[in-house]
Amino acid sequence: MKNTLLILFILVNGLRVSSQYSWVTVHHDSIAPKAASWKTEYMSRVELLLTADTWKQRSSRGDTDNGKRYWSLLMADMYMCRGNDSCLNNLVLDPNIGGHSGIYGTYEGSFYKPFSCPGYCFYYFTYYDRITTVDDVQHTKVQSMWNNPNRGFTARKDGYMDPIYTCTEFNSENFHWMARIGGYLLSQHFSDNTNITDGNKPAMQYFTDWVNNWSRATFCAGRTEWNSHVYFPYCFQSVASLYQFAKDTVKQRQGRAVMDWMLMEQALHWLDGNQVGPESRNKTGGYERQTGAAMGYQYLYFTDEANRMSGLTNDSITSLFSTDLQTAGTIANMKYRPAQVIIDIAQRKFNTPVEMHNTKPFYHLDNKNYADWRAKTTDSRRFEFETSYLHKNYTLASLAAGRPANTGPFVELCTWRMGVKNLDFQLFGNSGSNADIAGRDPYEQTAQLRNVMMQVAKGVNNIWIAIPSKILVESDGNIRFADLGNDVYIALIPY
Numbered sequence: 001m002k003n004t005l006l007i008l009f010i011l012v013n014g015l016r017v018s019s020q021y022s023w024v025t026v027h028h029d030s031i032a033p034k035a036a037s038w039k040t041e042y043m044s045r046v047e048l049l050l051t052a053d054t055w056k057q058r059s060s061r062g063d064t065d066n067g068k069r070y071w072s073l074l075m076a077d078m079y080m081c082r083g084n085d086s087c088l089n090n091l092v093l094d095p096n097i098g099g100h101s102g103i104y105g106t107y108e109g110s111f112y113k114p115f116s117c118p119g120y121c122f123y124y125f126t127y128y129d130r131i132t133t134v135d136d137v138q139h140t141k142v143q144s145m146w147n148n149p150n151r152g153f154t155a156r157k158d159g160y161m162d163p164i165y166t167c168t169e170f171n172s173e174n175f176h177w178m179a180r181i182g183g184y185l186l187s188q189h190f191s192d193n194t195n196i197t198d199g200n201k202p203a204m205q206y207f208t209d210w211v212n213n214w215s216r217a218t219f220c221a222g223r224t225e226w227n228s229h230v231y232f233p234y235c236f237q238s239v240a241s242l243y244q245f246a247k248d249t250v251k252q253r254q255g256r257a258v259m260d261w262m263l264m265e266q267a268l269h270w271l272d273g274n275q276v277g278p279e280s281r282n283k284t285g286g287y288e289r290q291t292g293a294a295m296g297y298q299y300l301y302f303t304d305e306a307n308r309m310s311g312l313t314n315d316s317i318t319s320l321f322s323t324d325l326q327t328a329g330t331i332a333n334m335k336y337r338p339a340q341v342i343i344d345i346a347q348r349k350f351n352t353p354v355e356m357h358n359t360k361p362f363y364h365l366d367n368k369n370y371a372d373w374r375a376k377t378t379d380s381r382r383f384e385f386e387t388s389y390l391h392k393n394y395t396l397a398s399l400a401a402g403r404p405a406n407t408g409p410f411v412e413l414c415t416w417r418m419g420v421k422n423l424d425f426q427l428f429g430n431s432g433s434n435a436d437i438a439g440r441d442p443y444e445q446t447a448q449l450r451n452v453m454m455q456v457a458k459g460v461n462n463i464w465i466a467i468p469s470k471i472l473v474e475s476d477g478n479i480r481f482a483d484l485g486n487d488v489y490i491a492l493i494p495y
Helices: 036-049 067-080 085-093 099-103 116-126 128-134 137-154 173-189 203-221 232-245 249-268 294-302 314-321 340-346
Strands: 011-013 016-018 354-361 383-390 394-401 416-420 427-429 444-449 452-457 473-476 479-485 488-492
Touching: 036 294, 036 314, 067 085, 067 099, 067 116, 085 099, 085 128, 099 116, 099 137, 116 128, 116 137, 116 173, 116 232, 128 137, 137 173, 173 203, 173 232, 203 249, 232 249, 232 294, 249 294, 249 340, 294 340, 383 444, 394 444, 394 452
Parallel strands: none
Antiparallel strands: 011 016, 354 383, 383 394, 394 416, 416 427, 444 452, 473 479, 479 488
8 A cells, every 4th residue: 555554543432342443545745734834833943943053063073973963964054055056066065064075074974883874865865966966976985985884884783883882782773773774775776786794685685674674673662762862863864764765665655654653652752841751761861851852853843833842932942952963954854744643642632641551572672683573582572561641731651671681771761750741850760870770670660550650679779769859849757749730749658
């Protein structure tokens, strides 16, 4: 079926269940926001993010991760030059801060670090015809770099995508997406059938098989590393490049489907500027409202004029997002528009409360190029159980999980979070140091029923629960109470 969105509606009224449904074939454009005002407001939000002075500077050439900043900055400048051929041509040719400089850059023009792949592909394929006209030598450089070493960089063994990391499981997922999708696009572009050593397959077949396994696995796994504040933008940009530039229409639709899936997960965990979901790799500021690179996308897609985030003015928006170098430059050049239903879910246009239970295979599903997308091996057969309780004014979300022995947690992972509307900081658990309890400890378990949650940890002296300092916490014996605002209250009871 071409350009298909499949929706199953089950209507529940007491004990009566109606399971009547029908399949409808639609074009993506038909499910995008219809109102002209949404498009106008969306473009205004994009331009607002591009007005800050910080977009004018490129980062240091000695930075091996420069590709994740350089291309987004360039694409932001090129977007602002749209319609001005002279300006665009100059940016393509510029030997210092332009396309020529990037393609010939030590790290920007190399896939040594996977972060370079999404922006590189967006620039190259978006402006391919213009490059052909004004600076054809860039094509020669791209072909040369693809033949050696970029093909090899995108076909590194699983778990070793970023050469600086020895932690081969938990910091691999986002790199796979960035590198392998870049490999797919360029192998198809050059009709490259050079044998890939690791998979013993021609390049085109190797990367095609990866895309097929990956798109199926994404719908099996649900939440993976791309769901964090920090890594969502890189993964989303990678998938957008597949949707936008794949020659094969099937691959375009696979890219579109994964983008919808990713944004739906964002919508379900988003509340008034907070990303309220468990086990999200958010670095040190993930508990803060309006932090993290994903926020740029959420602001653009979810916050129309009738649903602005609490307390934000235009000045505060540019202040919050102007240094978010991974966001606006690429998103401004994306063709993707979310389905209206995803926006509606983010804006809570449904009757609350709603309780959701999601079962997801173990994180290690990306092993062996997603070939085990059915989750039949020892590693991938482990499951996680996420519970989300969505109220109009708050979300409580938790994760009950196990993991194989001898695999330690990341300190920035949390098994539960609580976000409240108009509250700048989330409440979150396991915020102690790695020596205490952090992330998914092998002996930590969480259970949740509606708005009541229980957390148990074996062999530790403390379970840390962080509450914003401006919240007054009162005591009654050993029980703690707090008024979180918007008619939301919490009781903490040690057991």
